[in-house]
Each structure stands twice: as C-alpha cells, then as structure tokens.
Amino acid sequence: xxxxxxxxADSTDSALRGMGSPTQPDRLNPQVQYLAGGTLLLDLMKxxxxxxxxxxxxxxxxxxxxxxxxxxxxxxxxxLVRMSQAADDARVRxxxxxxAQSLAQAAxxxxxxxxxxxxxxxxxxxxTYFRDTSWQGCNKRQPGSGxxxxxxxxxQHAVLGVSDQCISTYPGDFAQSLVALGATVExxxxxxxxxxxxxxxxxxAQQPELETNLLPGELITGIRVPAGPWTRNSxxxxxxxxxxxxxxxxxxxxxxxxxxxxxxxARIALGGVSYRPWRxxxxxxxxxxxxxxxxxxxxxxxxxxATARPRAQNAFKVELGQRTLVRALLQVAGQTS
Amino acid sequence: MQRRxxxxxxLAGPALGRLPPExxxxxxxxxxxxxxxxxxxxxxxxxxxxxDARATLLDTLRHRLGLTGTKKGCDHGQCGACTVLxxxxxxxxxxxxxxxxxxxxxxxxxxEKEGVLHPVQQAFxxxxxxxxxxxxxxxxxxxxxCIEEGHAETRAAIQEYMSGNLxxxxxxxxxxxxxxxxxxxxxxx
Ligand SMILES: Cc1cc2nc3c(=O)[nH]c(=O)nc-3n(C[C@H](O)[C@H](O)[C@H](O)COP(=O)(O)OP(=O)(O)OC[C@H]3O[C@@H](n4cnc5c(N)ncnc54)[C@H](O)[C@@H]3O)c2cc1C
Ligand code: SF4
Ligand code: FES
Ligand code: FES
Numbered sequence: 001x002x003x004x005x006x007x008x009a010d011s012t013d014s015a016l017r018g019m020g021s022p023t024q025p026d027r028l029n030p031q032v033q034y035l036a037g038g039t040l041l042l043d044l045m046k047x048x049x050x051x052x053x054x055x056x057x058x059x060x061x062x063x064x065x066x067x068x069x070x071x072x073x074x075x076x077x078x079x080l081v082r083m084s085q086a087a088d089d090a091r092v093r094x095x096x097x098x099x100a101q102s103l104a105q106a107a108x109x110x111x112x113x114x115x116x117x118x119x120x121x122x123x124x125x126x127x128t129y130f131r132d133t134s135w136q137g138c139n140k141r142q143p144g145s146g147x148x149x150x151x152x153x154x155x156q157h158a159v160l161g162v163s164d165q166c167i168s169t170y171p172g173d174f175a176q177s178l179v180a181l182g183a184t185v186e187x188x189x190x191x192x193x194x195x196x197x198x199x200x201x202x203x204x205a206q207q208p209e210l211e212t213n214l215l216p217g218e219l220i221t222g223i224r225v226p227a228g229p230w231t232r233n234s235x236x237x238x239x240x241x242x243x244x245x246x247x248x249x250x251x252x253x254x255x256x257x258x259x260x261x262x263x264x265x266a267r268i269a270l271g272g273v274s275y276r277p278w279r280x281x282x283x284x285x286x287x288x289x290x291x292x293x294x295x296x297x298x299x300x301x302x303x304x305x306a307t308a309r310p311r312a313q314n315a316f317k318v319e320l321g322q323r324t325l326v327r328a329l330l331q332v333a334g335q336t337s
Numbered sequence: 338m339q340r341r342x343x344x345x346x347x348l349a350g351p352a353l354g355r356l357p358p359e360x361x362x363x364x365x366x367x368x369x370x371x372x373x374x375x376x377x378x379x380x381x382x383x384x385x386x387x388x389d390a391r392a393t394l395l396d397t398l399r400h401r402l403g404l405t406g407t408k409k410g411c412d413h414g415q416c417g418a419c420t421v422l423x424x425x426x427x428x429x430x431x432x433x434x435x436x437x438x439x440x441x442x443x444x445x446x447x448x449e450k451e452g453v454l455h456p457v458q459q460a461f462x463x464x465x466x467x468x469x470x471x472x473x474x475x476x477x478x479x480x481x482x483c484i485e486e487g488h489a490e491t492r493a494a495i496q497e498y499m500s501g502n503l504x505x506x507x508x509x510x511x512x513x514x515x516x517x518x519x520x521x522x523x524x525x526x
Contacts, residue, residue: 003370006390006436035437042393042432043413055390057437088486108501109483111414113426114433244500 002051010060012188015219018056019190025216028143028209034058034219036080036116039107040123048133049124049141058219065118065221068092075099075225079118083174084109086117096225098234098253102177105238108245118220121175121185121198122212125168126156126247139165140208147208155313156249159321161275162309166208168275171247175202175277177236180253180269183225189218198223202276211276230255230267233335237328239272239320248272250321252328256292263287266329270304273321280304283325292333294326301325373436379404380447388435395419395430398444406445406474410503417502420475427482445474448481456522457481460515468506476502480516484523489516 009015019032033052035041036059044050058080065078070091077086086092087103107115124130129138129148137148147166149157158169175198183198201212214220225231234255240246251271257264266287268280283300290296301322308318371390376383379402386401395412398404398421410418412431419431424440448455457480460466467473479502483489488498495513504512 001391004390005371006373006434008437035434037432038434038437039414039429039432042434046413055434057434059437059439108417109486109488109498110417110420110427110429110479110501111432114428244497 001045002048002053004045004052005054006057007054008057008060012061012064012219012221015056015058015061016188016190016217018054019217019219027216028141030216032056032217036119037082037111037114039111039115040119044124044131047131049131070095072227074227077117077223077225079220079222080116083107083112083115083117083120087112094232096177096181096231096234098177098180098231098236098255099174099225101236102173102238102251102253105236105244106173117174117223120172121178121201121220121223122214123172124211126171127168128153130168140168140211143207143209150311153313154311156247157311157314158275159273159308159310159314159317160270160278160305161205163205163208163275166205166275167311168208169247169272170202170274170276172277173236173238173248173251173271176251176253176269176271177234178223178225179277179279180234180255180267181225181228181231182267183223185220186222186224187214187218187220189215191215193221195224199277199279205275228255228257228265228267230257230265233258233332234267235328235332235335237324237331239324250317250324252321252325254325254328254332256329256332258292258333261291263290263292266300268300268304268325268329270321270325273305273308273317280325282306287329292329294330297326297329298322300329375435375438377435377438378441380443381441386435390434390436392435393431394421394423394433394435394438394442397435398430398442404444404446408471408474410472410475415503416472416475417479418472418475420479420502422478422482425482425485427479443478445477448477455481456519457484457515460519460522461512464511464515464518466508466511466515468508472502472504472506476504476512480512480519481523484516484520489520492517 007018032054035055035057062080065080067078069076083103087100093100129135130140137146139147157167179199184195185198186195236253238248238251248271250273253269255267266284268283270278283304286300286303305318374387398407408418410416414432421430422443457477483498489495495516
C-alpha cells in the first residue's frame, strides 16, 4: 500500500475542504479518497489499484448522515447508514422489502456492519484483470490498454450494457433495488448541493475508466426513494455459485403494483448480468396492463435480454438471467395475490 | 521527521489533524509515511501506539500489541479469520485502519473472565468445533455477535449469518452445534 495522509473530518465543510480543489483532478485514481466502511477502499489500496495521497475519514459525520427516515413521500437513507442497519430496519423490511433483501443477501455480516450505503453504491467491479495490477490489458484500470476479459476467462462478466471496451459486471445488489424504485442520490460538492437520478449516476461502458457522473470531491449525503404502491410488493432474488457470501451470477429486483389480477405498474432491475445497475424497461412495458402469468413473465424476461451480447463463457447468463426474472416476478405476484 | 507528520488520534476525540490549505494535499512530492499516535482500548485496556497511517487494526493487534490470537487469512475481507468486535459489533480487522477505530475493541484474548471461558469458547471445545483452529478466534467472535444480534434462532439463520467465516477444515456442522449450545447460556447471561 502506498503512503497517505489520514485526516478525520468532523463536518461536511471539513470533508470538502480536505478534498481541496485539485486543478487537474485524476478521475481514474483520485488523489484524495473519502473513507467510510473502508471495505472497498482498503481492499483496492492494498492491491494498489487505488493509491490516494490522502484519505479523509468521514465516519465522524455519522450523526448527520447516519439516519433512516420514513415519510409519506418515501424513504430517506443517510449515506453513512450501515448495510446491516438498513437490512434489519423493521420499517424498511415492511415497506421496502426489495431494499432490505438486497442488502441482507450481500457480502457477510461483518462487512455489512462496516460498509456504508454511500460506499456501497460506489463499489468497483470484481473483474480479475481490474483487480490484479500485474495483469496487462484492462481499459478500466489503464485506459487504452485493451480488455483482456473479452477473450479471457469471462464467466462472471456481463451480457447487458457491455461494449468492446469493457464487459465487466457491476457487482452490487443494493443499487439494483434502488434503480428499480427510481431512487435519487443527494450530494454536496465544491459547487453546492444537488440531487441526481441514481440510474443516471452510472455511466455506460464506452469510457470504462469513468464509472459515475459524480464530480471530483463530491460527497454522497443520502438516498431518497419515492413511495409508490409497488414498494411493499417487492423482492430481490439473487442467484449465485454458493447460497451465501457470494456475488450474484444473476439477480432481479422486482416491485409490482397489481390490481384485479393485472399489472398496473412493474419496476424491474437486473444485477449480475449487466455492466451497470440495469433497469429493464422493455420487460416493464411487456407486463403493463397484463395478467402476471408464466407466459407473460417469460415474454417480459425475453424482452429484457433481447439486446444481450454474450461471450464465450457467460452465455449461460442469458438463460439464467431470464429464469431469475421469471421466478422473481411470479414470487412477488404470488405473495400479493 | 517533520512536525506535521505527527497527528494525534484520540478515541472519539474531536476532529483530527489539521486540514491542509487548499491545494497542498495534491502537491505531495515525497512518499514519506505518515506517522500517527493512536489511543485504543483493547479488551478493557487503554493502549497508545505510534503507527504508520497505513496500519490495519489486524496488524497492530498482532505486531504491536502482541495479541496474535486474531488471525490473518486473506487480508482482503474474504475469509473472516480476522473478525473482532468494535463497540460490540463484529467487523473485519484487516479492512479497518487502526487510526479509524473509535470504540473499544474485543479480541479472543479478552473473552475469558477470571479463568472461566466464555460460553461460546467452552461450546467450541465441547462440540469439537475446530480442527486446525486457524479460523476459530474469528468464528468465536463472530458467533458471539451473531447470537447477540438475534441471528442465531434457527440452524438456517446461523448458517446464513455465519457465512462470513470460512473454515478450510470444514468444521461447519460442529461450529453450528456449538453456537446452538452456547446461545441459551449467553441469553441467560
Ligand atoms: C469479500 C467481499 C464480498 C462482498 N460481497 C458483496 C455482495 O455480495 N454484494 C454487494 O453488494 N457488495 C459486496 N461487497 C462489497 C461491499 O458491499 C462494498 O465494499 C461496500 O458496500 C463499500 O462500502 P464502504 O462504506 O466500505 O466503502 P469504502 O470502502 O469506505 O468506500 C468505497 C468508495 O466510495 C467512496 N465513498 C465512500 N463513501 C462516500 C460518500 N459518502 N460520498 C462519496 N464517496 C464515498 C470512497 O472514497 C471509495 O472510493 C463485498 C465486499 C467484499 C470485500
Ligand atoms: S472487462 Fe472491464 S474491468 Fe475487466 S479487463 Fe475488460 S476493461 Fe478491465
Ligand atoms: S483476514 Fe480479514 S477477512 Fe480474511
Ligand atoms: S478449523 Fe481449520 S480452518 Fe477452521
């Protein structure tokens, strides 16, 4: 690990001040990094994929950004709420089960105690070429160096939203549930506060070294999830190589508003199969106004994967992803009827 | 050593160190390690150590405080061997900067009270819940927290909530049995 200066921020202002205003920010390997749970940052610093000069510990801001609030308008999650805190919250489990389930099925109990919701959104791909700096050919780590995974081991890689530059998978679970529910992220940065649609925060695979549209030094302060008749009727289904403590091969976040046997509105996002948290709008429109039958669920799943671009070892994800979505849809429909 | 290389870290103290004037943080030329003085409470004892800012809690426990019961398996958050309690919650000490620790820590060395083993330690012996023993300190700390969190009500819950502690010897069925043995004793207090 490279040497760095460690600073504790005790207020939003001091955190932003610690960031300074770099004249030429290095967005690939930022020289100043916020430290929340550290479960991603320490891991990648040990691997020297990241090597900041300065680490700003923002855990002192927990009193400000560590709360879960439920109002009629929706759910508000502070950026420093821990994964376990939200997963175990009785209100989140009752009114937003897809969120609680996506968190409870992620990582391990220890990691969930450490990891913050803000940091979770910014986790990086587990692609081995990205994590191992002794391996050449990773556009995400070294722009222009190629993508060794295109013709290398790519069983874990994505089939949706990929490009010839990068086929890595967004590894998280929580972001899928949020994207399905249309959540926004609140930030504060050198130029003030703003609110960003979470789905639009994640960039496409054309320029893989840039993953999000966060500005250099911008701090995530919270997440807002709008209320809707579908949030209670929701679930997160995660399929993986072992039943616990493993990243998704395929996952589906599903929320349904059903009335008289028909789908008034479906909210669907997919994980494990896509370059970024993937809202499956095509599948949503197939279901709209229809009864939720096996046939309709299958048609929706087919629509979701119509643009899939499988590689040598991950073609199974096209089938697995569809079956995962079908099962999730029928499960949510079953629990509400 | 320059004076500005010393930052004092106190437990739950106010803001630490000083913030650099704008721009300074980005013009560092030297790779000189930052040294910090950290005040920690481990197993009820106050400790003061001078560390490199890069030091993890795991390495500090093992190499500076002589508490080698906490094990290093992967050093990357994947195995759970380094599990300790901070403020009563189970965390991974390999992914924790020692400078960032704000609450008292408990390690395997702090569980025995006046010669009496903790119920979970005793249960691990009774149930033969280890073979090589390398994962055991982490398993025991994790099991204590698992019971206290209320995630050990059923065998299925134990399996799910203990999945962050790998055992290469695959003593899993015995580990689960040990947790089932210790749980009522712990809840009785
Ligand atoms: C073995 C292992 C298994 C895992 N399995 C899963 C899994 O199955 N599913 C899953 O979803 N995740 C999984 N994870 C990933 C884990 O959930 C993330 O590492 C974690 O959520 C990151 O949160 P953190 O608070 O620790 O982030 P940190 O490591 O503190 O920070 C991560 C990044 O975000 C930045 N950052 C942090 N907070 C903010 C903020 N408020 N504003 C702006 N920037 C910020 C940091 O500067 C850093 O770049 C796993 C991790 C490990 C090690
Ligand atoms: S898939 Fe993306 S992260 Fe993996 S090697 Fe290719 S460019 Fe790098
Ligand atoms: S040594 Fe910390 S999880 Fe493996
Ligand atoms: S007893 Fe050997 S690793 Fe668990």
